[in-house]
Amino acid sequence: QVQLQESGPGLVKPSQTLSLTCTVSGGSISSGGYYWSWIRQHPGKGLEWIGYIHNSGTTYYNPSLKSRVTMSVDASKNQFSLKLSSVTAADTAVYYCARANYEGAMDVWGQGTTVTVSS
């Protein structure tokens, strides 16, 4: 079955760009018309949707983060990526990648990766 795995630096300095990659295994990122999503969770808090990228290349971002977010897909590597610019301590969180179907149900999640923003 499809599995997702996040990777990237666990520590990012303030004002720099956070870059994470999600590797898809057990299936092709190009098939099925899924929405490849990023979600984060601040320590002790709830889930916050960051955005998604569709197989077609269409992207939608949380309006509160839109000015700082870029998502992309590398089909040759079966990966999708997140870039969040100008990070502050408020961006410290566990970041999850997930697969959403056409109804928005996120049926496959990565294990999550902790990113700390600190100098």
Add this chain to the structure above:
Amino acid sequence: SYELTQPLSVSVALGQTATITCGGDNIGGENVHWYQQKPGQAPVLVIFRDSNRPSGIPERFSGSNSGNTATLTISRAQAGDEAGYYCQVWDSTYVLFGGGTKLTVL
């Protein structure tokens, strides 16, 4: 802006039925999904499209959605059901999660 409102916490006695609500303006017109998240773990989809269970999710988990409230019901609650639960809606351009409910099994 649209908001989804969940109670911060719900308690249920072992073996009894837990009900977790998710309130939103005319949420009955939306597809609602529910996730279970245990400490230190990623969320798991337990209900999709209001009332459907993914394979592997026990029949004890059920859902409904009408009017301004969607509901997740956990029958015969077990200690292993103790977790955070989140509702979620989607309109193809935006995804919104409820604030989450901590379920305690007594």
